[in-house]
Amino acid sequence: MIDLIQNTIDGVMIGSSYGLLALGFTLIFGVMRRLDLAYGPSIMIGAYFGTILYLHYGAGPFAVAIAVVIGAAIAGIYVERLCFAPMKAGAAIASMVSSFAIWMQLEQAALLVLPRHTYPFPPLSTGAPLAFGPFLVRIDHLIMLVSTLGLTAVVHLTLHRTRFGLALRAIIGNPVAAHLVGIDVRRAVLVAFAGASSVGGAAGFLVLAVDQQVTPMFGMWATMKGLIAMMIGGLGSVPGAVVGGVLLGIVEAHSQWYFGPQIRDLVAYFLLFAFLVVRPRGLLGCPPDSVLPQKA
Amino acid sequence: MDDHVIGVLSNIGVVSFVALSAYLLLLTGEISFGQQAFFAIGAYGAGVATALWGWPLAAALAWGAAIGGAVAMLVGMPTLRLHGLYFAVATLAFAEMVRILFELFRYQVSIDGELVGPNGGEGFRNIRYVFDHNIDAFQFLLLIYLLLAAALLGFVLLERSRLGVIFRMIGEDETLAGLQGISVVRHRVLAAGIAGSLAGIGGGLYAHLTTYVEPRIFDVMLGVHSLAYGLIGGLGTALGPLLGVVIDIGLLESIRALAGYRMIIFGGFVALLLIVRPRGLLDETTVHRLGRGWRQIFPWPRRPNLNRRGNNA
Numbered sequence: 385m386i387d388l389i390q391n392t393i394d395g396v397m398i399g400s401s402y403g404l405l406a407l408g409f410t411l412i413f414g415v416m417r418r419l420d421l422a423y424g425p426s427i428m429i430g431a432y433f434g435t436i437l438y439l440h441y442g443a444g445p446f447a448v449a450i451a452v453v454i455g456a457a458i459a460g461i462y463v464e465r466l467c468f469a470p471m472k473a474g475a476a477i478a479s480m481v482s483s484f485a486i487w488m489q490l491e492q493a494a495l496l497v498l499p500r501h502t503y504p505f506p507p508l509s510t511g512a513p514l515a516f517g518p519f520l521v522r523i524d525h526l527i528m529l530v531s532t533l534g535l536t537a538v539v540h541l542t543l544h545r546t547r548f549g550l551a552l553r554a555i556i557g558n559p560v561a562a563h564l565v566g567i568d569v570r571r572a573v574l575v576a577f578a579g580a581s582s583v584g585g586a587a588g589f590l591v592l593a594v595d596q597q598v599t600p601m602f603g604m605w606a607t608m609k610g611l612i613a614m615m616i617g618g619l620g621s622v623p624g625a626v627v628g629g630v631l632l633g634i635v636e637a638h639s640q641w642y643f644g645p646q647i648r649d650l651v652a653y654f655l656l657f658a659f660l661v662v663r664p665r666g667l668l669g670c671p672p673d674s675v676l677p678q679k680a
Numbered sequence: 681m682d683d684h685v686i687g688v689l690s691n692i693g694v695v696s697f698v699a700l701s702a703y704l705l706l707l708t709g710e711i712s713f714g715q716q717a718f719f720a721i722g723a724y725g726a727g728v729a730t731a732l733w734g735w736p737l738a739a740a741l742a743w744g745a746a747i748g749g750a751v752a753m754l755v756g757m758p759t760l761r762l763h764g765l766y767f768a769v770a771t772l773a774f775a776e777m778v779r780i781l782f783e784l785f786r787y788q789v790s791i792d793g794e795l796v797g798p799n800g801g802e803g804f805r806n807i808r809y810v811f812d813h814n815i816d817a818f819q820f821l822l823l824i825y826l827l828l829a830a831a832l833l834g835f836v837l838l839e840r841s842r843l844g845v846i847f848r849m850i851g852e853d854e855t856l857a858g859l860q861g862i863s864v865v866r867h868r869v870l871a872a873g874i875a876g877s878l879a880g881i882g883g884g885l886y887a888h889l890t891t892y893v894e895p896r897i898f899d900v901m902l903g904v905h906s907l908a909y910g911l912i913g914g915l916g917t918a919l920g921p922l923l924g925v926v927i928d929i930g931l932l933e934s935i936r937a938l939a940g941y942r943m944i945i946f947g948g949f950v951a952l953l954l955i956v957r958p959r960g961l962l963d964e965t966t967v968h969r970l971g972r973g974w975r976q977i978f979p980w981p982r983r984p985n986l987n988r989r990g991n992n993a
Contacts, residue, residue: 466951475958481911482954489947650780657773661758
C-alpha cells in the first residue's frame, strides 16, 4: 500500500513535467493546426545552451534555466520562420515533414557543438528528500510540480485576461476572421510560437535538472512524451495537457515499478493507442466550437 | 561494380519499399508514421522462415509480405475512424508497441548446436540463407530491383486503374467519394493491407541483405524518413518516393566528405524545398506536364479512357 501511494506521488511529480511539455505543444498546435515535430529538439537546443554556460562559465541553476528558456525560444522562432510561416494554407503535411527535417538538423548541430554523447546538467537541489510520514518527496520534484502549476496558471491567464490572449484565441478560432478584424496574425503566431517553446524550455530544464545529464536524444524524448500527454489530455486543451501529463506520469510510475522500463514504454504507447481508438478527443478535449477546437 | 556501390544500391532498393508503402497511404490521404512496424514484421517473419524453419527465400518473402499485410489490415480496422494527426499518432503508437514487443520477443531454436532466432533486444543474428546458398551481393541486388520493378509496375497499373482513381478520390474528399457509392471503409483497409505487404517484402529483403536485425532499427526515425521520402521526391508518381530515397541515401550518405554535416545540409535543403514545392519535386502538376510533353512526341499508345467503367479495371 505504501509502495502504491509512493509510486503515485512520484508519478504525479514526474507527470507534471510531461504536462508542461504537452502545454507548449498544445499551444503550438492550437495556433498552427499543424504538428511541430521539431518541438522537442528546439528544447534540446536550449538545453545545450544551458549546458555550455554550466560547463564553461560555471553558471548556477537559475542562469542555466534562463539560458535554456531563451535558447528554446530562439530555436522555436527558427523553426516557425522556416517550416510554418512560409507554407501555404493547404500544406500541413509539408510543414510537418519540414519540421522533421529541421529536427535532424538541430540534432546534428548539437552533436557538432558538443560531440560527446552525454553532458552533465546542473542539479536543481541536492538536499535530502522531504519526509511526509512514510512517504518521501524529492525537493526538485516539488519545484517541478509548483513550476508546472504556476506556468499553467500564467498561460491560462495570458489566454483569458490579456488583449494578446484574446487575439490568440481569435486566431485559434478562425485565422481569417481574426485577420479581418485587424489582428496581425503572422506576428501573433510568431510570438505564440516563441512563448510555447519557452514553456517547453522550462519543462526541459526541470526534467534535465532532475536527470542531471543531457544527450541529443532528449529532443526525441521530449517530442514523444509531450505528444502522448497532449493526445491523452485532449488536443488543444490547456488543462487537458496538464491532466494528460499527470495521468501518463502515474501510469508510467506504476508500470515501471511492477514490470520494468520496457513494459513501462509499452504501456504508455498502449494507453495512447487505446485513447485514440476509443476516445480520440482525449480526457478534456473541447467540443469543436469552443476556444481550442479539437479538429485536426 | 565495387562492393560499396552495390551496398548503397541495395540499401536504396530496400528502403524504397517502405517509402512506397508510406506513399500509397499518402495517396489515400492518410499520414502514417508507422510503416516501419510492417517492415519489422516482414524482416522478422522472413528471417524466422529461412533461418529457423528452413523455408526457401521466395516462400519466406511471400510469408513476410503476407503477415505484414494481414497485421496492417487488422490495425487498419480500429483506426479507420481516425484522420489526419489522430491517425498519424495512432500509427506511431502502434509501431512503437511493435518495436518494444520485438525487444521482448525470444524464439530461439538450436540448429547445428548453435542457438538461432530472435533474442529480444540483442537482435536476430545469422540470417544466413544468402551465404548458405552462394548468392553473391550482385545477384541479391538484382533480386531486390526485380521485386522493386514489379512493385513499380503495380503502381503504374494502379494509377491507370479504377482502383487507383478510387484511392486518390478518397484522398481528395472522403465524403464525396462515399457519396459516389464507393465503400470508403473497404478501400482504406485494402490500401492499408497493400501498404503493409509492400513494407513486409522490403523487410524480408532487408533481413537477408544484412543477415542481422534488431528492434532498434525499426524506430520512429525510419517511419518519418519513409514518409518524408515521398514528400521530397513528389506525390505525383510512384517514382517520387524513389527519388527521395536516392537523394537521401544515394547522394548524401555516400559522399563521405559531408560526414558530420550531412543532416545540416539535408535538413536545410528539405525545409527550403518544401517551401517552394510543398508536394515534392515530382508533384501532380509536374507529372501531368511531363506526361503531356511525352504524348506530344509519342502520341501512342492512347491513354486509357477512364470515363467508361470496367474498361481498364
